[in-house]
Amino acid sequence: MLIFEQSRRSRRSTSQAPAAEGDIGGIPANLLREDEPLLPEVSELQAVRHYTRLSQRNFSIDSHFYPLGSCTMKYNPRACNLYAMLPAFLGRHPHAGVGTGQGFMQCMFELQEILTDVTGMQGVSLTPLAGAQGEFAGVAMIRAYHESRADDERVEILVPDAAHGTNPATATMCGYKVREIPTDSNGDVDLAALREAVGSRTAGLMLTNPSTLGVFERHITEIAQIVHGAGGLLYYDGANLNAIVGKVRPGDMGFDVIHMNLHKTFSTPHGGGGPGAGPVGVNQRLLPFLPIPYVLESNGDYRWATERDCPHSIGRLSANMGNAGVLLRAYIYALLVGRQGMARIADFATLNANYMMARLKAAGVDMAYPGRRATHEFIVTMKRLKEETGVTAMDVAKRLLDKGFHAPTVYFPLLVPECFLVEPTETESKQEIDGFIDALLEIFDEARRDPETVKSAPHTTPVRRLDEVKAARELDVAWRVGPAR
Amino acid sequence: MLATVGVSDLESLFDEIPGHLRAEVLKRVPHALPEMEMARLIAGRAERDGRYVNFIGAGAYEHHIPAAVWELTTRGEFYSAYTPYQAEASQGTLQLLYEFQSMMASLTGLAVSNASLYDGASGLAEAVLAAIRAHKKSHRVLLPATVHPVYRSVVRAIARNQGVELVELPHNEDGAVDAVDLAGNSDVAAVVVPQPNFFGVLEDVDALTDAAHGIGALVIALVNPVSLALLKSPGEWGDDGADFAVGEGQPLGVPLSSGGPYFGFMCCKERYVRQMPGRIVGRTTDVDGKPGYTLTLQAREQHIRRSKATSNICTNQGLLVTAATIHMALLGAAGLRRVATHCHQNTNELQLQLSAIPGVARAFARPFFHECVLRFERPIAGVMRAMEAQGIVAGLDLTHYYPDLGHSMLVCATEVRTKEEIAEYARHLERIMSRRPLDPPCAVKTAS
Numbered sequence: 001m002l003i004f005e006q007s008r009r010s011r012r013s014t015s016q017a018p019a020a021e022g023d024i025g026g027i028p029a030n031l032l033r034e035d036e037p038l039l040p041e042v043s044e045l046q047a048v049r050h051y052t053r054l055s056q057r058n059f060s061i062d063s064h065f066y067p068l069g070s071c072t073m074k075y076n077p078r079a080c081n082l083y084a085m086l087p088a089f090l091g092r093h094p095h096a097g098v099g100t101g102q103g104f105m106q107c108m109f110e111l112q113e114i115l116t117d118v119t120g121m122q123g124v125s126l127t128p129l130a131g132a133q134g135e136f137a138g139v140a141m142i143r144a145y146h147e148s149r150a151d152d153e154r155v156e157i158l159v160p161d162a163a164h165g166t167n168p169a170t171a172t173m174c175g176y177k178v179r180e181i182p183t184d185s186n187g188d189v190d191l192a193a194l195r196e197a198v199g200s201r202t203a204g205l206m207l208t209n210p211s212t213l214g215v216f217e218r219h220i221t222e223i224a225q226i227v228h229g230a231g232g233l234l235y236y237d238g239a240n241l242n243a244i245v246g247k248v249r250p251g252d253m254g255f256d257v258i259h260m261n262l263h264k265t266f267s268t269p270h271g272g273g274g275p276g277a278g279p280v281g282v283n284q285r286l287l288p289f290l291p292i293p294y295v296l297e298s299n300g301d302y303r304w305a306t307e308r309d310c311p312h313s314i315g316r317l318s319a320n321m322g323n324a325g326v327l328l329r330a331y332i333y334a335l336l337v338g339r340q341g342m343a344r345i346a347d348f349a350t351l352n353a354n355y356m357m358a359r360l361k362a363a364g365v366d367m368a369y370p371g372r373r374a375t376h377e378f379i380v381t382m383k384r385l386k387e388e389t390g391v392t393a394m395d396v397a398k399r400l401l402d403k404g405f406h407a408p409t410v411y412f413p414l415l416v417p418e419c420f421l422v423e424p425t426e427t428e429s430k431q432e433i434d435g436f437i438d439a440l441l442e443i444f445d446e447a448r449r450d451p452e453t454v455k456s457a458p459h460t461t462p463v464r465r466l467d468e469v470k471a472a473r474e475l476d477v478a479w480r481v482g483p484a485r
Numbered sequence: 486m487l488a489t490v491g492v493s494d495l496e497s498l499f500d501e502i503p504g505h506l507r508a509e510v511l512k513r514v515p516h517a518l519p520e521m522e523m524a525r526l527i528a529g530r531a532e533r534d535g536r537y538v539n540f541i542g543a544g545a546y547e548h549h550i551p552a553a554v555w556e557l558t559t560r561g562e563f564y565s566a567y568t569p570y571q572a573e574a575s576q577g578t579l580q581l582l583y584e585f586q587s588m589m590a591s592l593t594g595l596a597v598s599n600a601s602l603y604d605g606a607s608g609l610a611e612a613v614l615a616a617i618r619a620h621k622k623s624h625r626v627l628l629p630a631t632v633h634p635v636y637r638s639v640v641r642a643i644a645r646n647q648g649v650e651l652v653e654l655p656h657n658e659d660g661a662v663d664a665v666d667l668a669g670n671s672d673v674a675a676v677v678v679p680q681p682n683f684f685g686v687l688e689d690v691d692a693l694t695d696a697a698h699g700i701g702a703l704v705i706a707l708v709n710p711v712s713l714a715l716l717k718s719p720g721e722w723g724d725d726g727a728d729f730a731v732g733e734g735q736p737l738g739v740p741l742s743s744g745g746p747y748f749g750f751m752c753c754k755e756r757y758v759r760q761m762p763g764r765i766v767g768r769t770t771d772v773d774g775k776p777g778y779t780l781t782l783q784a785r786e787q788h789i790r791r792s793k794a795t796s797n798i799c800t801n802q803g804l805l806v807t808a809a810t811i812h813m814a815l816l817g818a819a820g821l822r823r824v825a826t827h828c829h830q831n832t833n834e835l836q837l838q839l840s841a842i843p844g845v846a847r848a849f850a851r852p853f854f855h856e857c858v859l860r861f862e863r864p865i866a867g868v869m870r871a872m873e874a875q876g877i878v879a880g881l882d883l884t885h886y887y888p889d890l891g892h893s894m895l896v897c898a899t900e901v902r903t904k905e906e907i908a909e910y911a912r913h914l915e916r917i918m919s920r921r922p923l924d925p926p927c928a929v930k931t932a933s
Contacts (some may be wrong), residue, residue, distance in 0.1 A: 002580070022831070024829050025686065026609055026853070030691070031690070032716060033713070034721070037821075040813070048812070051807075052560070056562060060561055060567035068565070068794065091537075092741060094880060095541050100537055103532070105532060114515075116513065116514060133603060140642070162785075165787035172794075173647065175648070220503070248502050271803045272575075273569065274747070317642060318603065318606050319633070319747075340572045351490070401574045456544060459574075464772050468781070472781050475782070478590040479583070479858075
């Protein structure tokens with residue numbers, strides 16, 4: 001039932017708004033609204049019960065194993081939330097003078113330092129509000145760099161065919177044409193195709209390493225040489241940083257610019273789809289173009305870098321300084337994990353993925369790249385299962401929900417047919433992982449014995465399979481009493 | 486586990502990474518702290534920042550947030566879930582987003598809302614791009630000087646590389662935009678109409694909307710969601726209503742938090758829904774005919790359309806939208822209207838007291854919502870510092886943004902400011918403007 005359907009005229013939670021109407025004598029009547037907006041009229045208990053019950057209709061990390069590949073659904077430590085929500089942090093206005101926020105700004109400055117070190121870059125700006133905005137900032141900096149050298153021929157961004165959809169979408173938003181580079185049969189970038197594609201039109205290459213195929217790009221040094229040799233720059237999509245944090249740094253691999261997804265590697269909450277935070281790091285040649293504001297320090301005093309400090313900056317990407325509360329959570333996480341802990345993230349994320357892959361392989365499940373070492377994630381392909389039983393990867397995903405596990409990412413990357421991208425993360429126990437493997441193997445077995453049960457899954461969730469065609473054709477995106485305006 | 490993998494040690498798992506690339510110790514990452522020591526460190530930083538009585542708005546507003554809002558929002562089932570890709574396992578988030586969309590559509594008087602964008606400023610940039618796609622014939626957008634200056638910078642930074650031409654419309658001496666200034670333009674895809682505008686001033690939205698439509702342009706309403714409990718909704722502006730409405734969602738249950746995370750919202754007329762960026766949730770039925778919710782119209786989005794998507798956006802600001810939805814459910818239309826009317830009353834009281842002080846005057850005579858520009862006879866920076874020493878964040882210095890306005894400051898008193906706080910502000914400002922020392926001189930109040 002919707003909250004609106006519980007509504008009764010004039011019912012309200014009286015204590016939560018001012019006790020009476022304020023005087024609006026100063027506002028002319030022709031600017032006032034005539035109809036009342038259709039907001040719920042419910043008691044506090046009704047609202048609390050309704051949203052508590054809604055929350056219980058979700059799978060989440062706190063309640064379920066959530067091995068969603070490329071999303072790094074690891075545990076979000078409670079301390080990060082609690083201490084980022086101290087009243088002084090929550091109460092501070094973003095435009096209040098820097099004298100009123102030195103403690104907060106010190107946290108941000110130190111986070112910049114930590115991320116600079118972790119990525120092997122020369123400077124970091126925390127301002128991008130999400131990974132995709134970090135990508136935008138990164139490619140906009142590549143463009144600003146070429147423009148600053150009057151190198152105007154460079155109109156193409158190269159993107160491997162395995163890339164996240166955000167990469168080509170970002171390149172378009174920055175005014176570039178996208179050129180796809182194929183992947184070879186081992187999951188590496190096809191070097192011959194890359195050599196053929198680069199040239200005076202190449203602005204840069206966007207690369208995720210480890211790639212979305214769950215393998216480390218072994219020819220990264222050569223790729224960097226090829227792209228740089230042609231005058232292009234190398235962009236690192238930090239989606240999979242969790243696999244290599246503390247082990248190898250993008251800056252050392254030859255990347256010029258990187259964005260990080262702090263909601264992945266630095267364990268800030270995914271929040272049902274946001275907020276994220278997508279800081280960008282750059283090497284020396286892109287430093288002048290970093291988005292503002294970021295924190296500058298001198299003698300223990302902190303202030304914001306502005307247009308005056310950074311005349312070549314690509315500018316501002318948000319009204320304030322980025323998702324401050326998310327950044328605080330990431331900073332607290334970094335304090336708790338510490339220097340030695342960073343590499344242990346990669347150690348255990350990689351161990352868990354390789355263990356899962358080894359067990360599934362031993363049980364006869366097909367891997368997309370069986371000859372490769374898994375990184376923090378790996379790809380199962382169910383092409384054979386589909387041919388033999390008619391059961392698809394989506395069917396298996398839905399059946400996993402019945403077994404109490406969130407499904408891995410399905411049908412991504414687009415290169416692998418009937419695939420699961422599985423990312424267990426470092427925070428899961430062996431027991432949990434074994435339980436998932438057992439469930440998956442049971443479903444494979446069930447697909448042969450009783451395919452209909454799998455094909456019609458899920459059976460135990462609050463709703464069963466939804467009619468997505470109807471959702472798009474008979475668009476109903478807002479509850480209303482009367483006809484749409 | 487290592488034996489199952491067939492290796493002897495953890496290091497072997499990284500044998501595909503070329504050895505010469507392997508990282509050394511991360512010297513700039515501090516050593517790990519136990520939770521207790523981290524807590525001490527962070528609490529110390531927070532304490533250093535203290536608490537000030539805040540009179541700045543300028544796009545981020547301090548409102549009372551009912552206790553239940555964040556108690557519920559930080560439940561692990563909301564907090565630690567992700568984008569609802571598996572709809573059957575995400576009905577909580579999906580239904581909540583549908584309720585959010587319904588509330589925003591009703592507040593703005595438009596048919597369709599998305600499930601949120603990053604923030605108001607980047608949301609405006611996305612709205613500009615969406616309106617250009619919807620218009621099809623022009624890449625020129627009129628952006629009044631009465632739009633938040635940082636928002637204008639953000640629109641420039643995001644739209645710059647897509648051939649968008651941004652034309653600034655000047656403000657008149659009343660701090661608003663004249664419809665006649667707009668009517669002289671041609672070949673325009675869209676006009677941004679802020680209500681209230683950055684100065685807090687109420688624009689003549691009916692005339693501006695009709696003038697924009699008169700030159701064949703779409704109208705992007707830039708609005709404060711709390712004001713919509715009181716003010717005419719964008720869907721009711723002029724003869725045909727605004728085409729898009731966009732804005733900063735922070736006033737709906739999100740704390741100031743040093744600037745984020747907030748969320749942007751975007752609504753539009755139904756005919757433009759395919760140009761909308763971001764997630765949209767639709768109601769449908771399952772195989773048993775039971776109602777349920779799912780992400781819909783995904784063919785607009787980057788994970789399907791890649792380089793031809795409406796935007797590169799993939800997330801929304803789910804957690805903040807969770808807070809906003811619960812906030813609106815608790816307040817209802819009547820509660821939200823009380824918040825809005827109290828904000829107006831308090832800011833009116835503040836400006837009456839402040840503009841009575843010699844050397845301080847209201848900059849614009851036009852009606853305002855809950856913010857107001859004051860013009861000073863002295864540079865603002867010194868006044869602000871002196872007020873800060875009394876534990877008061879006095880307002881936003883506009884000198885840098887609008888040099889033509891002289892020494893001017895934007896002030897705001899929301900419903901949380903008390904009569905006493907407003908009187909205290911006026912008392913200190915009067916003393917500072919008349920250059921009298923504190924009485925007694927040693928009574929410097931430090932923020933606590």
